[in-house]
Amino acid sequence: MTDNPHDDNPRRRDFLYIATGVVGAAGVCAGAWPFISALGPDAETIANGAPVDVNLEPIAEGQIAKVLWRGRLVFIRHRTAEEIQKAKDLPVSAQLDPQEDSLRVKEGHEEWLVVFGNCTHLGCVLLGHEGQHGGWSCPCHGSEFDTSGRVTRGPAPSNLPVPDYVFLDGGTSIRIGVSSPDQTV
Numbered sequence: 359m360t361d362n363p364h365d366d367n368p369r370r371r372d373f374l375y376i377a378t379g380v381v382g383a384a385g386v387c388a389g390a391w392p393f394i395s396a397l398g399p400d401a402e403t404i405a406n407g408a409p410v411d412v413n414l415e416p417i418a419e420g421q422i423a424k425v426l427w428r429g430r431l432v433f434i435r436h437r438t439a440e441e442i443q444k445a446k447d448l449p450v451s452a453q454l455d456p457q458e459d460s461l462r463v464k465e466g467h468e469e470w471l472v473v474f475g476n477c478t479h480l481g482c483v484l485l486g487h488e489g490q491h492g493g494w495s496c497p498c499h500g501s502e503f504d505t506s507g508r509v510t511r512g513p514a515p516s517n518l519p520v521p522d523y524v525f526l527d528g529g530t531s532i533r534i535g536v537s538s539p540d541q542t543v
């Protein structure tokens with residue numbers, strides 16, 4: 359996984375996507391800047407838990423974008439049709455914390471998976487497109503997660519949690535940190 363924008367393999371172009379728009383008191387949100395940007399919200403604002411808006415349009419199919427929200431890493435994965443099918447087909451017997459893929463994504467937006475990005479064992483940052491099921495693997499003690507963020511190999515005890523979020527703008531962006539588009543913080 360590299361941050362090289364000139365790499366032709368979209369799976370190798372996963373990028374850090376920190377500078378999202380923070381939803382202000384008036385509900386105004388800014389656009390998103392790909393890659394690290396000094397224009398992003400300050401750490402105190404993020405730490406206070408303001409929702410963040412993320413423009414999904416620059417995230418190519420197969421890519422995993424990374425966002426910081428409340429100081430926590432969030433992965434936004436634009437799943438391919440193959441990755442979606444693999445998630446649907448994963449037998450319960452291969453899951454350590456069984457859960458339907460459909461309960462981890464939004465209906466009608468199955469191509470988007472939004473999960474916290476730290477291993478549920480001791481919190482290491484996971485590596486994307488790794489592991490037996492092509493989801494993530496943990497470089498620390500070898501846990502693996504599938505393309506739905508479900509743990510398939512321990513010692514991690516549980517699936518990657520899904521934060522509250524909603525789709526906006528006809529599905530071209532998401533707001534992380536709210537459970538309905540009208541929610542004010």
Ligand code: FES
Pocket residue numbers: 477478479480481482496497498499500501512513514
């Ligand atoms: S922190 Fe991931 S397996 Fe230990």
